[in-house]
Amino acid sequence: MENVIEAKHLMKKFGQKSAIDDLSFQVRKGEIFGLLGPSGSGKTTTIKILTGELNKTSGDVSVLGELSSDFRSSQFKSKIGILSDNSALYERLSVYDNLKLFCKLYHAPLKQIDAILHDVNMERERTKTVSKLSKGMKQRILLAKALIHKPALVFLDEPTSALDPGNMAQIHRGLQALNEAGTTIFLTTHNMEEATELCDRVAFLNNGKLQELDEPEALRYKYSTHAFHVETIDGEKLVIDNTSTNADQIRTLIAEEQVRSINTDKPTLGQIFLKVTGKELV
Numbered sequence: 001m002e003n004v005i006e007a008k009h010l011m012k013k014f015g016q017k018s019a020i021d022d023l024s025f026q027v028r029k030g031e032i033f034g035l036l037g038p039s040g041s042g043k044t045t046t047i048k049i050l051t052g053e054l055n056k057t058s059g060d061v062s063v064l065g066e067l068s069s070d071f072r073s074s075q076f077k078s079k080i081g082i083l084s085d086n087s088a089l090y091e092r093l094s095v096y097d098n099l100k101l102f103c104k105l106y107h108a109p110l111k112q113i114d115a116i117l118h119d120v121n122m123e124r125e126r127t128k129t130v131s132k133l134s135k136g137m138k139q140r141i142l143l144a145k146a147l148i149h150k151p152a153l154v155f156l157d158e159p160t161s162a163l164d165p166g167n168m169a170q171i172h173r174g175l176q177a178l179n180e181a182g183t184t185i186f187l188t189t190h191n192m193e194e195a196t197e198l199c200d201r202v203a204f205l206n207n208g209k210l211q212e213l214d215e216p217e218a219l220r221y222k223y224s225t226h227a228f229h230v231e232t233i234d235g236e237k238l239v240i241d242n243t244s245t246n247a248d249q250i251r252t253l254i255a256e257e258q259v260r261s262i263n264t265d266k267p268t269l270g271q272i273f274l275k276v277t278g279k280e281l282v
């Protein structure tokens with residue numbers, strides 16, 4: 001499988017402090033890859049290195065076949081899209097005029113603007129001045145800006161932070177459609193539900209170190225005790241180990257119509273993160 005990002009033994013130091021510590025991972029072409037970690041774990045630093053905003057201290061990194069020495073070239077920038085804290089819009093210009101400027105910057109055709117406004121569900125705000133938009137609307141225009149030149153790979157640093165559930169769902173649908181059309185997405189988030197819903201694979205970052213990397217379901221299976229949680233019609237809650245010797249107990253409960261619900265134990269990504277790092281994902 002083709003990799004669009006390859007990081008090997010990546011290190012980033014700020015003075016004596018290691019923000020990124022021996023980080024190695026690959027991102028496959030066409031996937032949605034989530035980097036999860038608490039505040040200060042090194043997510044933004046990783047994105048900044050991968051997009052040429054920061055230099056690595058050591059290690060090897062390539063993105064879309066280019067080495068980090070080329071990450072500042074305009075040719076490289078035209079192949080990636082970035083949504084980060086540093087992304088900004090011209091507040092006094094309209095939505096359309098903002099996107100027109102970015103089209104010119106990236107040599108993208110202007111007809112792209114209406115298509116992208118449709119994708120982020122902002123067609124009706126086309127002529128509105130940016131300063132009059134809500135936070136969620138601005139975030140959707142920033143996303144449109146990151147995607148206007150149809151990049152092969154987009155980096156989204158907490159794309160839905162501080163958005164209400166409606167706006168968040170809207171952006172999720174847009175990202176899924178974009179991904180289905182072939183764009184690889186690298187995103188960071190604190191939000192476990194978001195990661196579980198969107199990401200093909202997730203990496204856990206803690207103090208700049210990689211702690212886990214796999215598909216959300218594979219991690220949930222790996223950290224499951226595999227026990228059955230049975231609630232009886234009397235409200236009793238039983239935890240029954242998933243072993244052949246316990247089969248009769250479960251069979252009897254079902255035969256006697258004693259079972260209200262039965263579930264296997266599958267921890268959430270947040271619970272797994274807590275188990276692996278001892279930290280909440282906030």
Ligand SMILES: Nc1ncnc2c1ncn2[C@@H]1O[C@H](COP(=O)(O)OP(=O)(O)OP(=O)(O)O)[C@@H](O)[C@H]1O
Pocket residue numbers: 014018019037038039040041042043044045046
């Ligand atoms: N320019 C800088 N100078 C010094 N230290 C920095 C700099 N940028 C980041 N750091 C430190 O590097 C570590 C990782 O920061 P980073 O911003 O990558 O974390 P993060 O996981 O993105 O956090 P958040 O979720 O809060 O955005 C932190 O300890 C931070 O204080």
